[in-house]
Amino acid sequence: MPTSDVVVVGAGLAGLTAAIALADAGAAVTVVARGHAATHWTAGGIDVAAPPQSSTAAEGLARLKAVPGHPYSFLEADVRPGIDWLTSVLAAEGLTYAGDLDEPLRTVPTSIGSTRRVALVPDAQSAALTPWSPDERLVVAGPVGYKDFWPATIAASLERPRVWGGSDVAGARPSRVDAVSVELAGLAGRRNLNALHLARMFDDSAWREAAFAAIAAAVERRGSGRGRIALPAVLGLTDHAGALRDARRLLPLAPFEVPLVPPSLPGIRLFQALRAALRRRGGRIEVGEEVIRVDHDRRRVTAVVIAAAARERLFRTGGLVLATGGIAGGGLLGRADGSLVEALLGLPVEAPAVGEWLAPDPFDPAGHPLESAGIRTDDGLHPVDAGGKVVFENVAIAGSLLAGQRYLVERCGDGIAIASGRRAASTLGALPAAANASRRREKAAASR
Amino acid sequence: MTIMDIVQEASFAEVPLSADECLKCNVCNTVCPVARVTDRFPGPKYVGPQAQRFRIATILPPQAPSTPVLASPDATVDYCSGCGMCTSACPADVKIAEMNSRARAEIKAGHRPRLRDWLLGQTDLVGRLGVAFAPLANWTLHNRLTRTVIEWTIGIHRRAPLPVFARSTLRSRLAARTKGSGREAGGPGEPPPDRAVVLFHGCAANYYEPHVAFAAIEVLRRNGFETIAPEQVCCGLPFISNGLYGRARNRAATNLGVFADYARRGYRIVGTSTSCTHTLKAEYREMLDVDDDDARAVAAATWDICEFLLDLHDQGRLDTTFGRLDETLPYHAPCQLRSHGIGLPALDLFALVPGLQAIDMDHDCCGIAGTYGLKKEKYDIAMAVGDPLFQRLRATASARVACDSETCRWQIEQATDRPAKHPIEIIAAAYAAGYAASGAAAAGPGRSEGAAANR
Numbered sequence: 001m002p003t004s005d006v007v008v009v010g011a012g013l014a015g016l017t018a019a020i021a022l023a024d025a026g027a028a029v030t031v032v033a034r035g036h037a038a039t040h041w042t043a044g045g046i047d048v049a050a051p052p053q054s055s056t057a058a059e060g061l062a063r064l065k066a067v068p069g070h071p072y073s074f075l076e077a078d079v080r081p082g083i084d085w086l087t088s089v090l091a092a093e094g095l096t097y098a099g100d101l102d103e104p105l106r107t108v109p110t111s112i113g114s115t116r117r118v119a120l121v122p123d124a125q126s127a128a129l130t131p132w133s134p135d136e137r138l139v140v141a142g143p144v145g146y147k148d149f150w151p152a153t154i155a156a157s158l159e160r161p162r163v164w165g166g167s168d169v170a171g172a173r174p175s176r177v178d179a180v181s182v183e184l185a186g187l188a189g190r191r192n193l194n195a196l197h198l199a200r201m202f203d204d205s206a207w208r209e210a211a212f213a214a215i216a217a218a219v220e221r222r223g224s225g226r227g228r229i230a231l232p233a234v235l236g237l238t239d240h241a242g243a244l245r246d247a248r249r250l251l252p253l254a255p256f257e258v259p260l261v262p263p264s265l266p267g268i269r270l271f272q273a274l275r276a277a278l279r280r281r282g283g284r285i286e287v288g289e290e291v292i293r294v295d296h297d298r299r300r301v302t303a304v305v306i307a308a309a310a311r312e313r314l315f316r317t318g319g320l321v322l323a324t325g326g327i328a329g330g331g332l333l334g335r336a337d338g339s340l341v342e343a344l345l346g347l348p349v350e351a352p353a354v355g356e357w358l359a360p361d362p363f364d365p366a367g368h369p370l371e372s373a374g375i376r377t378d379d380g381l382h383p384v385d386a387g388g389k390v391v392f393e394n395v396a397i398a399g400s401l402l403a404g405q406r407y408l409v410e411r412c413g414d415g416i417a418i419a420s421g422r423r424a425a426s427t428l429g430a431l432p433a434a435a436n437a438s439r440r441r442e443k444a445a446a447s448r
Numbered sequence: 449m450t451i452m453d454i455v456q457e458a459s460f461a462e463v464p465l466s467a468d469e470c471l472k473c474n475v476c477n478t479v480c481p482v483a484r485v486t487d488r489f490p491g492p493k494y495v496g497p498q499a500q501r502f503r504i505a506t507i508l509p510p511q512a513p514s515t516p517v518l519a520s521p522d523a524t525v526d527y528c529s530g531c532g533m534c535t536s537a538c539p540a541d542v543k544i545a546e547m548n549s550r551a552r553a554e555i556k557a558g559h560r561p562r563l564r565d566w567l568l569g570q571t572d573l574v575g576r577l578g579v580a581f582a583p584l585a586n587w588t589l590h591n592r593l594t595r596t597v598i599e600w601t602i603g604i605h606r607r608a609p610l611p612v613f614a615r616s617t618l619r620s621r622l623a624a625r626t627k628g629s630g631r632e633a634g635g636p637g638e639p640p641p642d643r644a645v646v647l648f649h650g651c652a653a654n655y656y657e658p659h660v661a662f663a664a665i666e667v668l669r670r671n672g673f674e675t676i677a678p679e680q681v682c683c684g685l686p687f688i689s690n691g692l693y694g695r696a697r698n699r700a701a702t703n704l705g706v707f708a709d710y711a712r713r714g715y716r717i718v719g720t721s722t723s724c725t726h727t728l729k730a731e732y733r734e735m736l737d738v739d740d741d742d743a744r745a746v747a748a749a750t751w752d753i754c755e756f757l758l759d760l761h762d763q764g765r766l767d768t769t770f771g772r773l774d775e776t777l778p779y780h781a782p783c784q785l786r787s788h789g790i791g792l793p794a795l796d797l798f799a800l801v802p803g804l805q806a807i808d809m810d811h812d813c814c815g816i817a818g819t820y821g822l823k824k825e826k827y828d829i830a831m832a833v834g835d836p837l838f839q840r841l842r843a844t845a846s847a848r849v850a851c852d853s854e855t856c857r858w859q860i861e862q863a864t865d866r867p868a869k870h871p872i873e874i875i876a877a878a879y880a881a882g883y884a885a886s887g888a889a890a891a892g893p894g895r896s897e898g899a900a901a902n903r
Contacts, residue, residue, distance in 0.1 A: 262474040268478060
């Protein structure tokens with residue numbers, strides 16, 4: 001029936017978090033998204049806060065909380081409970097996370113031989129988190145013929161101390177970085193091999209046993225002693241847990257996955273776990289259906305309009321979570337006159353004047369003012385106008401559409417997505433429409 | 449001709465020009481069921497938006513003088529099954545599957561069609577002959593020896609699922625019912641649009657599965673709608689899928705000539721084949737560049753049967769006096785249904801039936817994709833694409849499966865040995881169960897009176 005207590009527009013981390021929380025609260029919830037979101041492109045970890053010079057995510061979080069107008073200024077208290085809750089939801093779907101917001105941010109390698117700083121990562125990346133002992137080496141290992149992961153190039157770059165932050169702090173980096181490229185069965189001549197192809201091969205337990213044996217032999221030929229192995233993030237999709245277990249069992253050194261250019265397996269696993277959690281709770285998700293308009297009765301949204309083949313499809317709803325993303329996600333659109341507009345409801349956008357969008361230096365460490373553009377809300381995430389007046393009573397904004405964040409520089413996107421997704425759910429879950437859900441469920445149960 | 453002239457032609461250029469929106473993000477490659485199982489297809493991104501820049505000729509209007517036709521840079525586009533998962537997953541609204549279909553047509557344009565492609569598109573000719581000689585035709589098409597010969601000569605795989613011809617066509621049965629009543633299509637007693645729908649029965653219901661159309665007719669009657677079934681031809685999708693656009697345009701012209709008039713008079717056009725209805729809704733325009741007033745009127749008036757019933761329900765007009773069906777029913781949503789962008793209406797209808805527990809199999813594509821999986825060189829790919837679905841179905845204890853698309857049903861039946869039903873057959877059975885229950889209580893009204901009482 002084209003009716004929901006709440007419709008969530010957008011199937012990224014924020015939208016799916018909101019939807020799962022709403023379904024948990026008993027609401028009939030439908031996620032509508034025009035396509036797959038950033039989950040398929042990103043590294044699969046949970047970035048909470050890592051502004052420049054921050055030592056821990058907790059400290060970064062505290063600093064961003066103090067920034068006037070930053071989403072963390074009113075969401076900070078929800079971040080830890082939100083992450084605890086979501087990671088337990090994900091663990092129930094077989095995807096566990098490791099790390100600690102109070103531990104120092106860890107510097108881990110990327111697939112181009114640079115590094116990034118992280119706090120919470122999927123279990124498959126967790127071996128990169130612990131500090132390096134003075135005698136520990138890193139072996140970068142990958143299959144011959146795979147174009148998105150070049151062990152020799154990555155190792156050569158990681159040999160340079162400045163890539164690890166230049167510090168000579170004990171434990172900051174491995175003592176040595178080696179590279180091995182391994183011939184794996186069935187890859188010869190496969191010119192279009194991508195991460196997904198490899199992951200599906202690693203889903204096959206017989207194939208991967210042989211593959212890990214070949215990698216183990218190559219690593220041992222490269223030298224002995226303590227260390228860890230960096231592998232491309234292709235260790236399985238449908239049987240990721242099994243592939244990871246086998247990697248740990250069969251390789252001579254502790255393995256960790258290095259996220260790759262898209263398609264990103266750690267992100268796809270995250271999406272699939274979130275989707276499964278939502279469906280398990282009776283929530284619906286329709287990817288490939290674009291909401292083109294929202295109907296409203298003064299300050300209340302009444303329906304979303306979806307572009308179907310040859311017609312518009314009306315989907316009535318008691319509430320709306322807008323998790324359509326910022327400029328990159330398509331939630332904000334730029335107009336030729338230099339103004340920014342919110343794509344669905346035409347909500348007021350808080351943004352710098354067009355002349356001040358960009359810093360003169362493209363690589364300015366402070367980022368660009370335009371990054372902070374977004375929708376201003378009250379603490380319940382209702383959108384507000386310039387005077388602070390709520391524009392729609394049954395709409396909540398979640399994720400990177402929120403004004404005041406600079407997620408590229410502050411590395412705060414996932415923490416905001418989770419905290420705001422959950423806050424949006426509690427705002428809309430309290431609506432009268434959601435109260436009908438439990439009654440409807442009882443009715444459904446009775447009819448069976 | 450300038451780029452602005454091209455943009456002016458936006459409706460026809462919508463598909464080719466959408467390549468400009470591609471971010472190269474690879475999401476389409478992650479959802480492609482064909483690339484998942486074979487290296488012969490490199491993935492939708494490579495043969496679609498990435499190759500599109502070399503096919504600049506396709507964005508010029510067909511009337512442009514001496515447009516150079518460039519060959520597709522990657523002939524592996526022929527391994528695209530056209531399931532449309534890529535287009536659904538794309539965050540940037542690139543029409544990837546549609547682009548691939550047009551590229552295939554361009555490769556085939558100017559050549560004499562291969563016998564197999566021509567034959568697979570000639571559904572009306574094959575259907576008429578097959579029904580006329582049904583015993584012989586069915587024996588020939590379900591005999592191991594003759595199928596081997598067919599594989600060698602024509603290239604249709606010997607184990608590919610071919611349907612069984614009915615003993616008589618739907619049209620002939622309908623004609624026998626309405627003969628002389630004046631209520632036949634175009635007759636003086638044709639019922640008005642608020643009490644009737646126009647049926648696009650398609651080839652499957654006409655030549656192979658008349659019972660599916662009759663289930664729809666019965667359900668519609670139960671809800672106060674008579675069914676008008678005007679003369680019609682194949683929607684043209686099999687020709688589109690095989691790259692023979694010229695022949696598909698002929699089919700489109702014939703059908704639009706029949707149905708546009710009904711659409712303008714306010715009738716809704718309802719079909720039981722979800723791929724035919726999608727062709728009327730979208731593919732005449734997106735693939736064939738048929739975008740005149742007739743095409744737009746027909747597209748706007750066309751409904752998939754489950755979509756139509758759910759819309760009735762939304763208006764509070766659906767008769768929901770279903771009987772109990774105590775059954776756990778696995779349901780496969782065909783790839784073509786997803787292209788409608790209407791959700792999964794069959795599941796919403798099933799939820800209205802007491803006792804019926806439908807389970808979404810949650811699999812992208814059964815592999816057959818119309819005629820794709822029939823082909824000798826693609827059969828194994830199609831079976832591998834559908835394999836997770838088949839395994840899931842075999843693991844259930846259910847006696848039957850529901851699925852909206854005929855070719856998917858045939859594929860599922862062949863692969864799992866379980867009968868596959870159109871959702872409308874289930875809905876009809878639920879009405880029948882309700883009637884049986886009430887009839888047992890108080891020798892209730894006859895069928896047609898029952899429908900009248902619900903008006």
